[in-house]
Structures are given as structure tokens and as C-alpha cells.
Amino acid sequence: MSAHSPIQILLVEDNPGDVRLTREVLKEGRISNTLNVVEDGVEALAFLRREGAYADAKQQDLVLLDLNVPKKDGREVLAEMKADPALRRIPVIVLTSSSAELDIHGAYDLHANCYITKPVDLDQFTKVVRSIEEFWLSIVKLPGGVA
Amino acid sequence: MDPTRKLLVVEDNPSDLRQIIEMLHDSGSNMTVESVETQAAAIDRLAVADVDVMLLDLGLPDSQGLETFVRLRDAAPGVAVIVFTGSSDVEVAVRAVREGAQDFLVKDRVNGELLTQAIAYAIERKHAEQALRESEARFRTLAESSPLAIFVNREDKVVLANPAAAKLFGASSPDQLIGRSALDLFDPASRSLVRERIRVDSEEVPLVEVRIVRLDGTPVDVEATASPFLDQGVKAIQILLRDITERKAADEALRESETRFRTLAESSPLAIFVNRDDKVFLANPACVQLFGASSPDQLIGRSALDLFDPASRSLVRERIRVDSEEVPLVEVRIVRLDGTPVDVEATASPFLDQGVKAIQILLRDITERKAADEALRESTEDLLRSNTELEKFAYVASHDLQEPLRMVTNYTQLLQRRYQGKLGSDADEFIAYAVDGAARMRTLINELLAYSRVGTQGAPFVLTALDGLLDDVLQGLEVTLSEAGAVVTRDPLPEVWCDPTQIARVFQNLIANATKFHGTDPPKIHVGARLEGEEWVFSVKDNGIGIDPAYFDRIFVIFQRLHSRAEYEGTGMGLAICQRVVERHGGRVWVESKLGAGSTFHFTLPAELEE
Numbered sequence: 001m002s003a004h005s006p007i008q009i010l011l012v013e014d015n016p017g018d019v020r021l022t023r024e025v026l027k028e029g030r031i032s033n034t035l036n037v038v039e040d041g042v043e044a045l046a047f048l049r050r051e052g053a054y055a056d057a058k059q060q061d062l063v064l065l066d067l068n069v070p071k072k073d074g075r076e077v078l079a080e081m082k083a084d085p086a087l088r089r090i091p092v093i094v095l096t097s098s099s100a101e102l103d104i105h106g107a108y109d110l111h112a113n114c115y116i117t118k119p120v121d122l123d124q125f126t127k128v129v130r131s132i133e134e135f136w137l138s139i140v141k142l143p144g145g146v147a
Numbered sequence: 148m149d150p151t152r153k154l155l156v157v158e159d160n161p162s163d164l165r166q167i168i169e170m171l172h173d174s175g176s177n178m179t180v181e182s183v184e185t186q187a188a189a190i191d192r193l194a195v196a197d198v199d200v201m202l203l204d205l206g207l208p209d210s211q212g213l214e215t216f217v218r219l220r221d222a223a224p225g226v227a228v229i230v231f232t233g234s235s236d237v238e239v240a241v242r243a244v245r246e247g248a249q250d251f252l253v254k255d256r257v258n259g260e261l262l263t264q265a266i267a268y269a270i271e272r273k274h275a276e277q278a279l280r281e282s283e284a285r286f287r288t289l290a291e292s293s294p295l296a297i298f299v300n301r302e303d304k305v306v307l308a309n310p311a312a313a314k315l316f317g318a319s320s321p322d323q324l325i326g327r328s329a330l331d332l333f334d335p336a337s338r339s340l341v342r343e344r345i346r347v348d349s350e351e352v353p354l355v356e357v358r359i360v361r362l363d364g365t366p367v368d369v370e371a372t373a374s375p376f377l378d379q380g381v382k383a384i385q386i387l388l389r390d391i392t393e394r395k396a397a398d399e400a401l402r403e404s405e406t407r408f409r410t411l412a413e414s415s416p417l418a419i420f421v422n423r424d425d426k427v428f429l430a431n432p433a434c435v436q437l438f439g440a441s442s443p444d445q446l447i448g449r450s451a452l453d454l455f456d457p458a459s460r461s462l463v464r465e466r467i468r469v470d471s472e473e474v475p476l477v478e479v480r481i482v483r484l485d486g487t488p489v490d491v492e493a494t495a496s497p498f499l500d501q502g503v504k505a506i507q508i509l510l511r512d513i514t515e516r517k518a519a520d521e522a523l524r525e526s527t528e529d530l531l532r533s534n535t536e537l538e539k540f541a542y543v544a545s546h547d548l549q550e551p552l553r554m555v556t557n558y559t560q561l562l563q564r565r566y567q568g569k570l571g572s573d574a575d576e577f578i579a580y581a582v583d584g585a586a587r588m589r590t591l592i593n594e595l596l597a598y599s600r601v602g603t604q605g606a607p608f609v610l611t612a613l614d615g616l617l618d619d620v621l622q623g624l625e626v627t628l629s630e631a632g633a634v635v636t637r638d639p640l641p642e643v644w645c646d647p648t649q650i651a652r653v654f655q656n657l658i659a660n661a662t663k664f665h666g667t668d669p670p671k672i673h674v675g676a677r678l679e680g681e682e683w684v685f686s687v688k689d690n691g692i693g694i695d696p697a698y699f700d701r702i703f704v705i706f707q708r709l710h711s712r713a714e715y716e717g718t719g720m721g722l723a724i725c726q727r728v729v730e731r732h733g734g735r736v737w738v739e740s741k742l743g744a745g746s747t748f749h750f751t752l753p754a755e756l757e758e
Contacts, residue, residue, distance in 0.1 A: 017554040024561065097549050120553045120589050122560035 006032040007137050010060040012044040012077060013037065013095075014069050018118070022064070025129040031137045036060070041072025045080055048087050060090055061142050064132075065112075067096040067103060075106060082111040089143040091136060095128075153197055154266065156182040157189045157219070158204045158231065163254060167202065167231075167262070174259030178266075186210040186218060193223040200227040200270050203248075205239060212236075216243040227273035229265055249273050296369075296390075300329040301383040315369070315390060317361040329386070334358035334366050345373045345386060359388065368395050418491075418510040422451040423503055437491070437512060439483040451508070456480035456488050467495045467508060481510065490514055534602070541599035545592045552592060556585040587718075594720035601649065601727040608732075611647045613640035617674060620654045624662070632669035633662045638676045641683055643752045649728040650752075654687070656721040657748050661689035663715055666743070682734065682754050688747040694740040702738065725750070 009026075013019050019037050026035055036057070038044045047054045048063070063081070067074035074094065081087040091113040096103065099117045107115050116132075119125045136142070154171075158164045164182055171180060181198075183189045186209045192198070201223070205215045220228060230251035232240040240251035249269035252262065290297050296312035298305050305328075308321035316332065318324050324332075333341045337357035344355050352373040358366050369388040376383055412419055418434035420427050427450075430443040438454065440446050446454075455463045459479035466477050474495040480488045491510040498505055559581040567575060617640060621628070628635065635658065643650075654674070661672045668690060675686040694702065694709070701707045703726045708719040722736075729736045729750045740746035 015550070015554075017558065021557050021561070097553065098546075100546075118553060120549065120556050122557045122564065125557060 006034045007062065008058050008060045009033055009035050009062045009064060010044065010047060011035055011037045011064045012039075012041065012069055012074065013064070013066045014039040015066075018066070021125065022129065025126050026133075028126070029130060029133050031133045033137070034058075040070040041074065041077040043071075044069075044077050045072070048081065048090070049084075062132075062136055063090055063092045064095045065092050067094060067098060067107070075110060078107065078110040078112055091140070091142065093132060093136070152178040152199045152266075152270065154178055154180045154200050154202060155189065155192060155198045155226075156180060156202045157184075157186070157207065158182060158202070159184040159207050160204070163204065163231075166254075170257070170259035170262050172259075174263045176259075176263050176266075184208065186215055189219055190222045193219070193226065196223070196225065198223065198226050200229065200266050200273075202229050202231050202252075202266075204231050205236060205243070206233075213239055213242055213246070216248055217246060220247055225273075225277065227269040229269050249276075296388040297385060298324060298329070298388075299378065299383055299385050301378055301381055303328055303330060305329055305332075306378070306383070312388070315361075315367065315388060316359065317363050317365075323362065332359055334360050341371075345371065345384060346375070348375065348382065350375075356391065368392055416511075418512075419507065420446065420451070420510075421500065421505055421507050423500055423505040425450050425452060427451055427454070428500070428505065434510070437483075437489065437510060438481070439485050439487075445484065454481055456482050463493075467493065467506060468497070478513065490517055538599045538602055541595055545596040545599065548588075548592050552585065552588055555581070556589060559585055591718045591720070594718045594724065597652070598720055598724050598727060601724060601731055605731055606646045606648060608644040608646055610642055611645050611650065612642045613650070613676070616640075616647055616651050617654055620651050620658065624655065624658060627659060627662055631662045631665060633665075633672055634669070635672045635674065637674040640674075640676050640685075641678070641754075643683060643754070645732055645752060646728075649731070653725045653728050653750065656725050657687040660721060660748075661687055661691060661746070663717070664691040664710075664746070665689070666692050678754060679751075682751045684749055684751050686747050686749045688745065690745045693742045693744045694738060694746050695742050696740070699738055699740075703736070 011019060011022055013022070023035055023037075026033060036047065038047050044063075044065075046052055047057050048060060050057045065074045065077060069077075072080075074096065078092055078094070081090065081092060088111075092111075094107045094112045094115045095118060096116075097118045098104075104115050116128055119128060156164055156167055158167070168180060171178070181192065183192055184207070186207050189201075193201075201219065203216060203219060205212055207215055210218065216228065216230060228243075228248040230240045230243045230248050232251060232253060234253050234255055237251075237253060240248075240253075244251055249272045250265050252265055290309040293309055293311055296315040297307075297309045298312045299307035304326055305324045308318075308324040310321060312324060313319070313321045316324060330338055330341060334357070337359075340355060340357055344352055352371070354370050354372050357369060357371050359369050360366055368391050370391045371386060371388050373384050373386045376385060412431045415431060415433055418437040419429075419431045420434045421429040426448055427446045430438075430440075430446045432443075435441070435443050435446065438446060452460055452463060456479070459481075462477060462479055466474050474493075476492050476494050479491060479493050481491050482488055490513050492513045493508060493510050495506050495508040498507060559578060563578050563582055567578070617637065621635060627633075658672060658674070662670050671690045673686075673688045675688065677684050698709055702709065703722045707723075708717055710717070725748075726736050729752070733753050734751040736748065736750040738746055738748050
């Protein structure tokens with residue numbers, strides 16, 4: 001992974017409001033990134049595996065995954081990613097509106113790398129995105145370059 | 148004559164003495180004879196009480212006439228006396244007999260046979276007199292000490308009365324009764340009965356109950372009996388009276404109590420029957436009705452066991468036994484005469500019925516109660532189900548509302564962040580309202596979520612030191628408290644079993660309210676705790692604006708607010724949540740307050756609640 005090429009982030013989210021908000025907040029940040037968006041679980045896996053229309057897609061460095069997406073929900077996407085040797089190393093941040101214990105435990109059982117409840121407040125949301133940038137995109141050594 | 152009898156001859160004339168001894172000898176008497184010549188010697192000799200009879204010459208050297216007899220009679224009251232006198236003194240001798248001498252003999256007209264006969268008769272007479280006197284004394288003692296009132300009536304006048312009679316009539320002594328008309332002693336209402344039954348010419352009078360009148364006029368119920376007798380040739384009647392006031396009261400009490408019990412049994416809604424020798428012996432109307440009989444006769448004589456449903460019989464046989472103690476309540480099933488079963492609650496008490504072991508069985512029809520229990524159980528289940536559904540609904544609703552809310556909040560805030568001051572003052576104001584509205588809705592939804600989660604998402608109870616918990620709550624409220632200038636004081640708090648997150652929320656809500664609803668003075672808040680019986684009573688007291696008692700119930704209802712948003716912020720959910728939390732812990736919450744005089748919120752938690 002080159003320090004100059006932008007970080008590839010896949011956002012799996014069917015709510016355009018959330019997509020735009022994430023995009024806006026990321027835009028205000030310091031890290032150069034490319035935000036790729038898919039609206040359902042089937043598309044997400046296809047994108048990650050560069051299947052069909054996504055044959056030219058780049059390898060993703062980070063996945064922001066909403067649990068409640070159509071066709072295949074986030075849990076299934078997570079399960080398939082973690083069962084797939086080619087995808088399991090990609091860090092998955094579950095970013096969802098649920099704060100139910102069942103969802104949180106379920107996600108970690110499926111080896112989610114972290115679980116974040118979408119804050120209602122913009123300042124809070126901004127802080128979350130900054131923290132993701134700070135931690136996952138600058139501190140953490142991602143596996144992408146090695147693969 | 149009995150040789151052991153001893154005769155003392157008191158005679159100073161030697162020839163008279165010789166004559167007596169010869170007469171006795173001639174008549175074949177072998178009794179012991181002694182003689183003395185003076186009264187003084189006689190008294191000395193009589194001091195040894197072995198003399199049976201005395202032959203007494205009234206003219207002695209140291210005493211003359213009747214006086215001689217009187218002195219010696221008194222010196223030896225048990226000795227028979229025959230006065231031995233000359234023919235000129237017969238009159239004195241007769242007086243001596245009147246004074247107690249048994250006989251007299253005239254010296255010149257006596258012979259041996261007459262003398263021995265006189266001696267024998269005198270001894271016998273003396274014995275008879277003595278026996279009579281003793282018997283009289285015994286009877287007198289008996290009458291004097293008798294608890295029965297006794298009086299003797301002669302010619303309709305009281306001639307004798309014992310102390311018990313005096314006491315019965317309230318007289319200070321029997322003398323107060325003597326001379327009164329006996330009939331007057333009885334109550335006017337009893338007089339005809341007395342006149343008819345207690346008569347000198349009647350036979351022994353059987354017991355009659357009459358009423359007497361005491362001297363002070365108060366009536367007393369007595370039981371009377373009487374025996375007519377001849378008193379010195381005059382027909383008299385001895386009347387015995389016994390005060391039966393107490394017995395009558397006891398009889399009355401017993402009768403009343405019997406009547407009460409009978410009435411109780413007759414009017415009891417409980418079916419009662421008595422079982423003896425496994426046969427129904429008695430049944431009250433409620434029992435007749437319970438079994439669908441038309442009269443007790445339809446039940447009496449039946450086997451009691453047959454009255455129960457076959458499925459209940461082993462229980463009945465085991466529990467309802469004549470040799471058991473009091474039987475605790477058992478639920479069994481009886482069978483009515485028409486065959487329909489009825490659920491009853493039965494209890495029984497064994498007792499002795501005229502010496503026979505019997506058992507009294509009480510049955511209560513519990514058909515309605517069982518139906519009511521069932522209905523209650525069903526409606527409780529319904530309520531529980533609808534409560535659960537409501538909670539689920541509230542949870543889902545508030546959860547699903549989060550999504551659109553997030554959009555509204557985030558984008559209005561994004562608008563504010565990027566375009567504040569760029570679109571004109573109207574736009575700034577509109578955006579500010581939108582941001583504020585979204586923030587309020589967020590609070591509301593969070594509270595609704597919290598409210599719905601009290602029941603469904605409560606944590607298990609753990610033993611919690613409330614002092615530390617309150618420390619945390621106060622720390623969380625630090626900014627709020629210091630902005631309001633609030634002073635919080637507190638009692639030492641105990642450890643209780645609770646869901647600490649929920650109880651912290653209760654303290655937080657109550658303290659936040661106490662801070663929020665303050666008047667012109669800065670808030671002064673006291674957190675109290677005291678043990679009352681089996682529970683802790685906690686209180687949060689403030690000096691704030693107070694609450695009109697008319698609203699006491701309303702403030703605990705979800706979404707109910709007493710103030711406009713401009714006056715005091717709030718969702719109207721805080722106290723509703725407090726109430727749900729406290730109720731989940733088995734406690735109660737209430738408020739004491741007056742408008743303008745501060746409020747005290749109380750809630751209880753069980754002192755010993757294991758999880």
C-alpha cells in the first residue's frame with residue numbers, strides 16, 4: 001500500500017442519507033480516501049470478490065458494514081467474509097443503529113473487528129469517523145500491502 | 148343392774164344411808180355405792196367423772212334446799228340426780244325436777260324395788276336428755292353454719308332464722324327477721340305459689356323457684372323447699388332457701404349461647420353437618436341446600452363418605468377422622484343428591500357427642516371462587532401478555548424511530564455547521580428550531596426506550612452499596628448541580644439488593660427534578676434513608692416550587708407534565724420510569740408536597756430481597 005494512494009473504503013449501506021453523511025464527514029477529514037458504496041449484501045460480496053461489474057474494483061482496505069441491508073444482511077456478509085480466506089483479513093467495522101446486545105455479541109462472534117452504534121448527534125458521528133480515521137487508517141498496520 | 152354403774156349417796160343421816168344400802172342389797176342390786184355427808188365432799192368426789200347417778204338429800208350440813216341440787220347439778224352436768232327427800236319437802240323436790248333432776252323419792256315411801264327402778268330410769272332419762280341436747284346442739288350448729296337460708300314459720304310469723312337467712316335477706320342479724328310475716332318476705336308475684344305450696348299442712352314441699360324480697364327491696368331468685376313439723380304442739384314449717392341468682396344467670400347464659408349457636412348453625416352460609424358412626428346425624432339448612440336436598444331428613448342417616456365424590460374419598464377418609472385433631476382446610480368435591488359434583492372447601496372438628504366420638508364438618512361451596520380464581524388468572528395472563536406486547540411495541544417503535552431521527556438531527560446539524568450565518572437570520576432561526584426539535588425528540592425516544600426496557604431489559608439484582616451509587620449519581624449531575632447552586636446533603640445509605648443501573652436512574656431523576664424545579668432560592672436537597680419494618684424508605688426532599696396535591700397521581704403517568712416547556716424542560720417520563728423501576732423492585736413511590744413548600748419524593752425497597 002502506497003502512502004500516497006488513497007485508502008479504499010467500502011461502505012455497505014442502503015440509506016442514502018447515511019451514505020452522504022459518511023461521505024461528507026470523511027471529506028472533512030485529513031486522510032485521503034476513496035469511499036466505495038454498495039447498497040446490499042450481495043453487491044458487497046461481489047464488489048469485494050471483484051465479480052461481474054466489479055471486476056476492476058480495487059482491493060478494499062476497510063469495510064464499514066451496516067447490519068440491516070437488503071438481500072443479504074450484514075451478518076451474512078460478515079460471516080461469508082470471515083469464512084473466505086481472501087477476504088477475512090480485511091477489517092470490518094460494523095456501523096449500525098442497533099445497540100442491542102444480541103446484535104453486538106452476534107457481530108463479534110462472527111469476528112467483526114469492531115462494532116459502533118451510529119451516534120444520533122452529528123458531533124458524535126464526526127468524532128466516530130475521526131476516530132476510525134485515526135485508529136484504523138493511521139495507527140493500525142493494515143494487511144492490504146502484504147496480500 | 149350393771150355392776151359397773153356407780154351410785155353416789157349424798158346423805159348426812161347415817162340411818163337413812165343404812166336404809167338405802169339395805170334396800171339396794173335386798174333388791175339384789177350389785178351396783179357400786181359410795182357415800183358422802185356434805186355438799187363440799189360431794190363436789191370433790193364428782194370431780195372424778197365416774198359417777199353415773201346421785202341420790203341427793205337436799206338438807207346437808209353445808210347446804211340446804213334447792214340450792215344443794217343446783218350446785219351439784221352444775222358441778223356434774225352428766226350425772227343423773229334423784230332427789231331423796233322427806234315428805235314435808237316434796238314441793239322443793241318437784242322444783243328440783245323442773246330444774247333438771249331426773250326424779251325424786253320420798254324417804255318414808257320408798258322400797259328397794261322402787262329405788263332400783265328409779266335409779267335405772269334416772270340414768271336412762273339422763274342419757275336421753277343428753278343425747279337430745281347434743282343432737283339439738285348439732286342441729287343448731289348445722290343451721291347456724293349452713294350456707295342455705297333456713298327459717299321457721301309458725302302461725303305465719305318467722306320464729307327462727309339462721310345467719311344465712313339474715314344474709315340472704317340483707318338483715319344485720321336473724322332478729323330482724325323474727326316476728327315478720329313469712330309471706331311478706333316473698334315477692335308479690337311469688338306469693339300465690341308460696342301460699343299454695345309452702346303450707347304447714349302440706350307434705351314435704353318439692354323444690355320450687357320463687358323470688359324473695361330483701362329488706363332493702365331488691366328481689367332475689369331462690370330455690371325453696373320446706374318441711375312442716377310440730378313445734379311444741381303447734382304446726383310449723385321449716386323453709387330452706389338457696390340463692391340461685393348465679394345459677395339462673397349461668398342457665399340464661401347457656402341458653403343464650405345455645406340459641407346463638409343454633410341460630411348461627413341455622414343461618415350459617417356454611418354447610419354444617421355432624422357425622423357419627425359414619426352416619427350423618429345433623430345437617431343445617433345450608434348443608435341441605437348445598438346437597439340439593441329438600442330437608443335434613445334426606446341427608447340424615449346417610450353414610451357421610453357417600454356424600455363425597457369417589458375421587459375425594461381417600462382424602463376425606465385420611466383427613467376427616469373422628470380421632471384426628473382439628474382438620475385444616477382441604478379442597479374436596481362433594482356429590483349432590485342429583486349427582487352433580489360441587490367443589491368445596493372442608494374443615495372439621497371432632498368432638499364427643501353424648502360420649503360418642505363425632506365430627507362436625509363444615510363445607511363451603513368454592514365453585515364461584517374457583518371460577519373467579521380462574522378468571523383472575525386468565526385476566527392476569529392477558530394483562531401480562533398485553534404489557535409485554537406494549538413493551539415490545541414501545542421498544543420497536545423507539546428503536547425504529549432512531550433511524551429517521553438520526554437523519555433529521557445529523558442533517559440539521561450539518562446545515563447549522565456549514566451554513567450558520569450564511570443564509571440570513573431567518574434561516575439561522577429556522578435551523579435552530581429544527582436542531583432543537585430533533586434534540587428533544589431524541590431525548591423523548593431515549594426515555595421511551597428506557598421506560599420500555601425497565602421490565603424487559605432489567606439486570607439481575609445484586610447487593611449494592613447505595614452510598615457509592617449515590618456518589619456516582621451526584622458526580623454525573625455535577626455540572627447541573629453547580630450551575631443551579633444546589634446543595635445536597637445525605638443520610639448514610641444502606642446496602643440493598645437491586646439493579647444498580649436502574650436504582651441509579653431513580654436517584655438521578657429525583658435529584659435532577661429537585662434541582663430543576665427550584666424557586667427563587669438555590670436548591671437545597673436532602674437524600675434520606677430510614678428502615679421501617681422490612682423495608683427501606685428513601686426520600687429526596689427539596690425546597691422547590693412544590694406540587695399541588697391534585698396532581699400527585701398524574702405526575703407518575705407517562706408523558707404527563709405540569710409545566711410548559713418554556714418554564715421547565717422535560718419529557719414527562721422521568722417519574723414514570725422511577726415508578727416502573729421501583730415497582731420492579733417490589734417497592735412503592737409517592738410524593739408529599741404543597742405548592743410553594745417543597746416536595747419530598749419517597750420510595751421503598753425491600754430490606755431483604757434476594758435475587
